[in-house]
Amino acid sequence: MDLIVTNRDRKDIAALTDYTLDLAYGADENNFTLSFPDGPRLTAGCLAYMDGTEYGGVVASVGTRRTRTGTILTYKGPTWHGVLAERVLCPDAGQDYLTVDGDANRVLDDLVERVGLSVLMRAEGTDSGVRVSGYQFERYTDMYTGVRRMLKASGAKLLMGYRDGLVHLWAVRAQDYTDEVDSDRIEFDAERDWRPVNHLIGLGEGELKERARSDWYADRDGSVSQTQTLNGLDEVAAVYDYSNAKREELSDKTRDKLKELQAQGKVTVSVCEGQPFDLGDIITGRDNVTGLTVSAEVSKKIVKVERGVMTVSYEAGRETSAKQDLSGRAESSPGGHSYYAGEGLQLDDYTFRSQVTPAGLDAVRHTAEQAGTVAGDASDLAAKALNAAHEAKGVASGKTRIRYADVAPSGPASDTVPGDLWYRLGDGSSVIGMWVSDGSTWIPKSLSGNKLIAPGSVGSSQLADGAVTPAKMRVRDMSNLWPNQRFEDDGPVFGAASEVAPPVGRARLMGSREHFAPASTSFEVTPGDTIAVEATVKPVRGSLDLHAGLCYTNQSNGNTMDSYTGGARTGATYPGGWERVRWLVRVPxxxxxxxxxxxxEQGIGSEPPFGDTQWLVSDLTVRRLDREPATDGQLGHVRPDGTSVTIDADGVISAHSDGGLAKHPVGSVTCNTDGRDPARYLGGIWQQLPSLGAFMYERIK
Known part of the structure; x- marks a missing residue:
């Protein structure tokens, strides 16, 4: 069959007859290699295709080989399937998932337009007869994998062919070719697996005994349920490590994985032109001599052309290298507070992060730890340490040096660069002095802040005269004012009981207009206080919003409610419908x-507005914040520049050596090959996404 090649404008320039082609698509590869001794020179963006077939692709690279008879050029690039695999299906802004519905061909056309491939591809204009009903794609899946899974869920397969200058895509029903692969008619290799995994133990979020677990079983026919029928010698168990998955997601993924493992084996078929099989079809290999029969789904297609002869090979089913070593990646992140750890700076269940090199981080950590002998509030220590890092900007770049001595520097700052630090150590290695070099002179520096220590927390032997004054000191109380954070049965609760399992603890159902915590849980407030009410919530039904705040009492025992103040709401959506939300209330x-x-805000009984909205509430905290919240403008006497040192709305302090985080706004996706959390080198808060090969992360805060 002739192979047509085009120029970069997709205009046909030659029909090759003497060429070598190796093309594969399906479960992996999705690329081609093409070489020919004579013909046009191709460049990036040229196309190679067999008219009317799905065999073709886009030239992406060229290699050359010099022989005695001349130069042979070898071109490589993605197949049409590989082009789809290079596109990522992303949720719409503000949405958790991308969901599609309608005739499969119409859905394909919308997806092609969505990823910007309409200049090359188009779905067939007629309906396919395959209905896609509310299919939800995995977040940030590549388009080829996502489309194949979508069609498989509807019992269909994806076909494509190049004609009239475009790659046409369409969906048809998958076929079951039970009698096509016969040892009397076709050569094939088949392997029958009589002992696939029949008990899959899914492990999700949590640690040790608290870790989420889901067990699924397969029977002799490959049917999957949560009832075990194969025991003793017949049981073949494996662990499916699906890190961070919540219980509902873990159950679904464990079930789906066990279904995949029920393949009877694998079949490899090699035929010449005229074969009928497509990806997604079921083929059965039957050896008439031994009676061995193996059925499997076609997962890969390999097309080779050599000296005018085309051979098409199929791979059906797939091998599992180790049945007991299975893993997956969940996108859902752990429940509870959205505070994530950097090293060295920590306040209870809050964590402060600095984007610095190891040398810079050591300096910040050392300063903070030594200051801990004087101040007991870790959040203020973080501000103090970051102020030092800000004043000595070279620390983060790794170009400065830090010197420790038991004496103060004397004479000129020779052999230094601007930003070098000199720490004077006192008894017990405590820091009692600090100097910064400007390149020629050591300049004394002090760490100051109007929230450094609380009165009475240190003695005169620890502070020099005049170093601090009690009027400038205040402690930050971060204890939970609500005594039963997880709504345990042995503590106070409000709302109605619920059997739905939240990410953390237990959930309570809020279904009427107002829900007050018991009067016995009242706490003292002071006008001007900022109170943060924070909970993990999930809508059950209805469309009305959930508000939270404080109800105030007239009596000290908290029996009479006289008014209510609602809070301003902030929060980030969690996969699975749970949302961590904070309401900030200023006490009047x-x-x-x-x-x-x-x-x-719905009526009670016959009162308008009418509604039957219900919400689930869990993991409740009520905390008293600073009356003067930290901002990028000022943290006490410390003034971050808003670029190299920033403070977000929740008071989380971040230092940035090169402003790299500004290049990755919330919603950005990045990847690496070593699995490191990008927070370690970019800052911010990231969650891991399902991915193939490299490790992919999305910034959520």
């Missing part, structure tokens, strides 16, 4: 005690 004048409360 004249209030002294309060309890937490939730409100849904």
């Amino acid at each position: 004048a004249g209030k002294s005690r309060a309890v937490a409360c939730f409100e849904i």
